[in-house]
Amino acid sequence: MSTTELAIREGQSAFDGKQIAALEQLGVAGASRADQAIFFHQCVRTGLDPFLRQIYMIKRKQWDADKKQSVEKQTIQTGIDGFRLIARRAADKRKETLGYADTLWCGEDGQWRDVWLASEPPAAAKVTVYRDGQPFPAVALMREFRATKRDGSPAAQWASKPVHMIAKCAEALALRMAFPQDLSGLYTTDEMGNDEPGAATADEPSSTGTRRMSRNAAPAEPEPLDAELVEDPGPTDEVLAEMNAEAGS
Numbered sequence: 001m002s003t004t005e006l007a008i009r010e011g012q013s014a015f016d017g018k019q020i021a022a023l024e025q026l027g028v029a030g031a032s033r034a035d036q037a038i039f040f041h042q043c044v045r046t047g048l049d050p051f052l053r054q055i056y057m058i059k060r061k062q063w064d065a066d067k068k069q070s071v072e073k074q075t076i077q078t079g080i081d082g083f084r085l086i087a088r089r090a091a092d093k094r095k096e097t098l099g100y101a102d103t104l105w106c107g108e109d110g111q112w113r114d115v116w117l118a119s120e121p122p123a124a125a126k127v128t129v130y131r132d133g134q135p136f137p138a139v140a141l142m143r144e145f146r147a148t149k150r151d152g153s154p155a156a157q158w159a160s161k162p163v164h165m166i167a168k169c170a171e172a173l174a175l176r177m178a179f180p181q182d183l184s185g186l187y188t189t190d191e192m193g194n195d196e197p198g199a200a201t202a203d204e205p206s207s208t209g210t211r212r213m214s215r216n217a218a219p220a221e222p223e224p225l226d227a228e229l230v231e232d233p234g235p236t237d238e239v240l241a242e243m244n245a246e247a248g249s
Helices: 017-028 033-046 080-093 156-160 162-178 237-248
Strands: 055-064 069-078 098-100 104-106 124-131 134-141
Touching: 017 033, 017 055, 033 055, 033 069, 069 080, 080 098, 080 162, 104 162, 124 162, 134 162, 156 162
Parallel strands: none
Antiparallel strands: 055 069, 098 124, 104 124, 124 134
């Protein structure tokens, strides 16, 4: 089955049977109808192709403080290239300019540098995105984003390319602030802490009873600078009703 056969068609309101079967092969097995509807909505809204793995939905275990247990939730993710593509399309559609300032890295000394040559990883990275001349700077701290193994050591990519990885996290934060209408509700794999899409560990309380954020916990949604944050309305009631009707047929 080619990706052309699987392509989302104009006017389509939900994934069809072939598309759902293909998504299950790509790791979206077990998603509820509502989750599938939300994923479909995000695919259409962003213009990213789930069958080319430009965007994907991953089931994660997260700690529910009210239920005092881990619960499984679906999260929608893409790579930094997906963020760049969405931002470029949004800027072109609105006839706006899109640019970047030089990426900066900072050590424990608090000094920002435009190249990182030290053997130890930087403490932070800063990326500034310019949307139609308006700057949207974002800083990502290494201690907040670096993915770790169970023994506490850095995960593969974070061990071999920490400078590159923390810069991608800062870029994702800046792009989301610059384009909240287009990127709200989406996260990159780098922000979520996984080198590759796959199973995730749970966010569980620490021995002191306070919540410990695992490396797979979704970062807090950054507040946009001088921009209106438009909440993603999700699929309409008509779409959900149609999917429920299909499920019962």
